[in-house]
Amino acid sequence: MNLWGRLRDSLRKTREAFAGIRALARSGRPLDASFWSDLEDHLIAADVGVAVAGRIVADLRTVAGLEGWSCADQALERLRRDLERFLDLPGAALRLERRPSVVLIVGVNGSGKTTTVGKLAHRLRAEGRSVILVAADTFRAAATEQLAMWAERTGAALVKGTPGADPAAVVHDGMQAALARGTDVVLIDTAGRLQTKTNLMEELKKVRRVVERVGGAPPDATLLVLDGTSGENALSQARAFHAATPLDGVIVTKLDSSAKGGALLAVVEELEVPILFAGTGESADALEPFSARDFIAALFDDAPALVGNEP
Numbered sequence: 001m002n003l004w005g006r007l008r009d010s011l012r013k014t015r016e017a018f019a020g021i022r023a024l025a026r027s028g029r030p031l032d033a034s035f036w037s038d039l040e041d042h043l044i045a046a047d048v049g050v051a052v053a054g055r056i057v058a059d060l061r062t063v064a065g066l067e068g069w070s071c072a073d074q075a076l077e078r079l080r081r082d083l084e085r086f087l088d089l090p091g092a093a094l095r096l097e098r099r100p101s102v103v104l105i106v107g108v109n110g111s112g113k114t115t116t117v118g119k120l121a122h123r124l125r126a127e128g129r130s131v132i133l134v135a136a137d138t139f140r141a142a143a144t145e146q147l148a149m150w151a152e153r154t155g156a157a158l159v160k161g162t163p164g165a166d167p168a169a170v171v172h173d174g175m176q177a178a179l180a181r182g183t184d185v186v187l188i189d190t191a192g193r194l195q196t197k198t199n200l201m202e203e204l205k206k207v208r209r210v211v212e213r214v215g216g217a218p219p220d221a222t223l224l225v226l227d228g229t230s231g232e233n234a235l236s237q238a239r240a241f242h243a244a245t246p247l248d249g250v251i252v253t254k255l256d257s258s259a260k261g262g263a264l265l266a267v268v269e270e271l272e273v274p275i276l277f278a279g280t281g282e283s284a285d286a287l288e289p290f291s292a293r294d295f296i297a298a299l300f301d302d303a304p305a306l307v308g309n310e311p
Contacts, residue, residue: 018046018299025076031069036061039075046262046299047232052269056082080300086265087292092274094249096124096220100132100178102186102211106204106241107225109192112253114143116225116279117189118150119287120251125154129184134174135160136167136207137191147189153284157183167191167203168210175214188219201244208245221248223276226267228254234263235270242271252290253279264295 020042029035036057043053060082064075096103103120107113114137121131133151135158137143144160151158159174161167171188178186188211190204212218222245226234241247252264252275264275275290 018042020045021076021079022300025073027072029072031061031064031072031075035072035075039079043262047266048262049232049235049266052266055269056265080296083265083299084292084296087268087275087295089268089272089274092249092276092290094221094223094276096129096185098217098220100175100183100186100215101220102175102178102188102215102217104188104190104208104211104219104222104245105225106190106222106245106247107192108227108237109140111192111225111227111230112279113192113225114146114150114189115282116251116253116277116287117147117187118154119279119284120277121150121154121156121187122284123287124185124187125156130181131156132174132178132181132183132186133158134171134186134188136170136174137189138163138165138167138170139191143189143191156187157181168206171207171210172214175211179215201240204241204244219245222246223249223251224273225251225253226264228252228279230263232263232266235266238267238271238273242273247271247273249274249276251275251277251279251287262299 021039024035024039024042040053040057043056044050048056056079060075060079063078069075105113105117117133121133124131131154133147133156135144135147138161141163144163148158148160150156157177159170159177161170161173167190174186174188177183188207190207191200208219208222224238224241224247226237230237238247238250250264250267250273267273268275277287278290280286280288
């Protein structure tokens with residue numbers, strides 16, 4: 001099954017909300033105030049968020065007036081195209097050109113962060129790159145054990161500390177090891193910090209400073225792992241992590257379950273960071289480059305090849 005098929009199966013809850021939008025297009029209703037209000041309500045129900053839904057509808061309504069549209073289906077087709085372009089930010093790719101390149105992985109507990117680090121290591125190893133995994137989530141022994149399993153599974157090296165050790169010290173050791181060995185990529189698994197814990201966010205900033213001091217440059221990429229089922233909480237998480245360490249991209253996980261995909265629109269709209277990968281299962285290779293085209297087609301319950309011409 002391709003990415004679109006997996007997304008279609010997993011985004012059931014969001015597709016149900018978008019079913020109301022599709023029904024609006026088939027209704028033959030005039031593009032009056034009631035239509036636009038209903039469209040906004042459906043977007044909010046899809047976890048897009050009140051502010052983002054309002055901006056989307058306002059922009060669409062302006063275009064409809066300028067273009068002289070009269071049919072609801074014209075608005076729907078333009079909405080689909082706009083959402084696809086909205087998610088498809090320019091330059092949305094993970095570029096790791098230095099040696100060592102450093103990727104800082106952040107996210108809350110339960111988001112699938114450590115598993116995502118392992119899957120990313122699998123992708124990089126398949127490309128022929130040497131990888132060091134740094135177990136900087138020292139507060140959870142299970143996280144270090146899980147990362148050790150991924151290191152063995154992928155052939156990556158592992159740097160870890162004792163339980164409860166200073167995460168920044170472990171990162172320092174990992175950076176020194178990467179420099180000594182000429183490693184291509186360092187993947188740092190940080191603790192699952194709750195965005196409400198100020199001291200933990202300060203610790204994340206400290207980790208970033210260690211990377212810059214030892215490696216001579218800030219991390220090449222800081223990626224936020226977001227649980228696809230978290231809905232509107234995803235935006236508050238993204239805001240907090242972005243404030244602690246500027247984000248370069250998002251990896252959305254758990255798209256093999258009842259995901260709420262509309263919140264991704266709010267994250268991209270507010271922070272202007274791309275979604276780089278989507279986790280669609282538990283296997284090592286179930287981490288795929290994110291496709292805005294496939295994602296939007298899945299929400300609208302339509303295969304990408306069936307998307308029509310832009311009005």
